[in-house]
Every structure is written in structure tokens, then in C-alpha cells.
Amino acid sequence: MDAAELIHRYAAGERDFSGVDIRxxxxxxxxxxxxxLKNAILSGASLTDADLRGADLTRADLASVNMNGASLVGASLYGADLTGVEMRYVDLYRVxxxxxxxxxxxxxxADLRETNLENANLCETILRKANLRQAKLDGVKLHDADLRDADLRGASWQGVELVRACFEGANLSYTNLPEVSLNEANLRKANLNSSILTKASLSExxxxxxxxxxxxxxxxxLYGANLSGVxxxxxxxxxxxxxxxxLSYANLTGAxxxxxxxxxxxxxxxILPDGTRHN
Structure with missing residues (x-):
């Protein structure tokens, strides 16, 4: 099926293209x-700026698809293969x-506010400046992911894997991260104010x-962690x-x-808890 046929059939009222091979x-x-497009094969396709609101892409093969600027509000990407996909500036609100x-x-x-990403594989994914406020990230794998300057306020993190993830400049304030593993993570300049990191692992x-x-x-x-200037x-x-x-030049006032x-x-x-500076 080529693009002209699909668009013609869609315009005629057909909506179910499950399982089609339109790579x-x-x-x-x-x-x-x-x-x-449930279980459809779209690998290598171009869907830039497409209107895919409410689309069913459950378990679709979307590997290496270009979806920059597309709108997927209310869509389903449950179990979809999006390996290497380009989704810059994409609207994935509540997807x-x-x-x-x-x-x-x-x-x-990308706009990922309130998006359900439970058990998703986001290893080596670029999420720089992405909006992940209130997103569900339970069980997510984020090994080596780039989350620089991302907004993660209010996101849920139970069982998430964050080894070597980069959170430089990210906003993680008021986030609940008990027992999370952030070993070797880059959290330089990150905002973690009032967050809960009880029993978290932040080694190195x-x-x-x-x-x-x-x-x-x-x-x-925090074994071997770099907390200088914190x-x-x-x-x-x-x-x-x-x-x-x-802890050089860190401020521990009232800690x-x-x-x-x-x-x-x-x-x-x-600066020690009593306000005096250690020399």
C-alpha cells in the first residue's frame, strides 16, 4: 500500500489499518x-508534523521513523518499537x-507531561529539555539517557534504572525517589530541592x-560522590x-x-551545620 491509497481509504472513512506493511x-x-495502525510495520517511514491524535499504534514497528513535530495526544504506543525514532518537539501528552x-x-x-512510560526502554534516549512533569516512569530503563535541562517535577520513579544517566541542569524538585539507583549519574547543576532520596544510591x-x-x-x-559547591x-x-x-565549599547550614x-x-x-566554615 502506498501513501496515496492509504490517504484515499482514510478519506473514505476507513480507520482500521491494523497489521499493514507500509515501511x-x-x-x-x-x-x-x-x-x-495496531501491529503495523512503519519502520523508516516519514510522519513529520502528522496528526496522529488518538491513533492506535499498539505494538507497531516504528523503528527509525521520523515523527518530528507530530501530534500524538491521546494515542496509544503501548509495546511499540520506537528504536532510533526521531520525535523532536512531539506532543505526547498523556500518551x-x-x-x-x-x-x-x-x-x-518533547511534551511528555502525565505520559505513562511504565517499563519502557529509554536507554541512550535523548530527552534533553523534555517536559516529563507528572510522568509515570516506574520500572523504566534510562541507562546513559540524556535528560539535561529536563523538567521531571512530580514524576514517579519506582524501580527505575538510571545508571550513568545525565540530569545536568534538570528540575527534580519535590520528586519522590526513595531507594533509586543513580550511581555515576551526572546531576551537575540539577534542582533537587525538597526531594526524597531516602536510601538512594548515588555512589560516584x-x-x-x-x-x-x-x-x-x-x-x-553517597560514597565518592562529587558534592562540591552543593x-x-x-x-x-x-x-x-x-x-x-x-564536599568542598558545600553549604551544610542546618543540615x-x-x-x-x-x-x-x-x-x-x-560551611558546616552550625554555620562555620571548615578550613
């Missing part, structure tokens, strides 16, 4: 509102993306110049492991360090 089809700017594969995809500045993570005002880090593993005002660090951590392990930690120029 490499060109449907840029096409009006495909509420089309069903069902559970179990979808986005490995290596480009979602620069780079948190330099980040803001963690009032953040709960009780029982957290604002930890009023932070809860009870029983935290800060062995070998770099609770009861039972914290600071063996071999760098406290050069650190």
Missing part, C-alpha cells in the same frame, strides 16, 4: 486522526507508552553545584554514607548529619 511510507503532514522501546530515540523538547555521582535544599538523603549511599541547607543526611565524598559517615571526605571550605 518507508511518506505521510508528512497527513491527517490521520484516530487511525488504527500510553507502557512497555515501548525508545532506545536511542531523539525526544528533544556528580552533584557538583546542584541544589538540594531540604532534600531527604537519610541513609543514602547547597545542602537543611538537608537530612542522617546515616548517609559520605565516605570519600567531595542533619547524625550518624553520617565522613571518612576521607573533602571538607575544604565547607
Amino acid at each position: 518507508r511510507i511518506r505521510l508528512s503532514r497527513a491527517d490521520l486522526y484516530q487511525i488504527s 500510553d507508552c507502557r512497555n515501548a522501546i525508545f532506545a536511542g530515540a531523539d525526544l528533544f523538547e 555521582a556528580d552533584l557538583s553545584t546542584a541544589s538540594l535544599k531540604g532534600t531527604k538523603l537519610d541513609g543514602a549511599n 547547597d545542602l541547607t537543611q538537608a537530612d543526611l542522617k546515616m548517609a554514607d559520605l565516605t570519600g565524598a567531595d 542533619d548529619l547524625w550518624g553520617a559517615h565522613l571518612t576521607a571526605a573533602n571538607l575544604n571550605g565547607t
